[in-house]
Amino acid sequence: DAGVIQSPRHEVTEMGQEVTLRCKPISGHDYLFWYRQTMMRGLELLIYFNNNVPIDDSGMPEDRFSAKMPNASFSTLKIQPSEPRDSAVYFCASSENRGYYEQYFGPGTRLTVT
């Protein structure tokens, strides 16, 4: 299995622009998670999905952030409009609904908003 796939790996954009981050979970995994990692705040869970349905979005910082999962193999995290304080590494992770519920992380997208 290729593992969790994220794109792009790096994104540099100007303040005010729309940014879309993409994630393909491991095939067969029921859960998908979006995290943000910064030096100041560490690893924060933004939102997670179960069977393509958003279950908990309490970590989404504000209305500028939105996430969708139109099917079992694809999810997006969108920021519109972007701000410099959104600069961070965004990770996607997926897990099965059985066993240890272990989360497998993608390589991350490093976002820089200038």
Add this chain to the structure above:
Amino acid sequence: ELKVEQNPLFLSMQEGKNYTIYCNYSTTSDRLYWYRQDPGKSLESLFVLLSNGAVKQEGRLMASLDTKARLSTLHITAAVHDLSATYFCAVAPGTYKYIFGTGTRLKVLA
């Protein structure tokens, strides 16, 4: 509010030495996880601990769990440079959500 605290936050140690990283959490949790993150890389799962008294070992790393004390430890034996990384613990208090600790940045000096 559920808190997961790790200490130390930074650890610089000599090769060949032993040390322990501590993970304290503030509420009951069904499971506890340890992850490793190399600089600029993603998180890699190391251990999953499921019950009180659980102990798991992989190479020079050994993790244990005391659910009564709400404490997990990650013990490093005879450290080598390749173990330099940031180590995170995470708890899953009855749900699929993880709550991650602050991380411990380990640097092993040759």
